[in-house]
Amino acid sequence: MFSSIRPYHCFSALCSVTYIAGPFLKLWTCVLGFAMLLTLLLSSGSAYAEWMSFGASDAGTTVYADPATMRREGDLVKMLVLFDFKTKQTKADVSYFSAKAQMEYDCAEQRFEGHTVMYFSGNMGNGQLLDRSSGKGKRLRVAPGSLDHDLWKLACGKK
16 A cells, blocks of 8 residues: 555645756756856956056066965966057067967066967957967066166065
């Protein structure tokens, strides 16, 4: 006798509530998924970087650094640096208004190099990515009092 009793017959009210709530639960799950995706898209990207200005040159180039991107490995610190130009720049048949560089600073040797440089069609790293280049192996000495020195001090935590 007990083998013929099925749980869904005993709890028919529960099953009917689940059946009625099914479309609502599917809609709610879809809305939550969309909200999570939208939040992820809006919270990522260069538009929300905390760029710190290091001033503009006479030629109209403003240099920014993003301290939130600093990653330290021993005496080496990597950080994103943005070069924003008032006038169009040209490099190997590519015209751009801004460039983002993944820089590496050697805190012990007072040297720096650009690992990857990305060139953009718009200001502040916006617009289309036009070109990418690598400067690996071109380690330069930091000149005292220069803009590079200010960036090195930020990366290395020097005053």
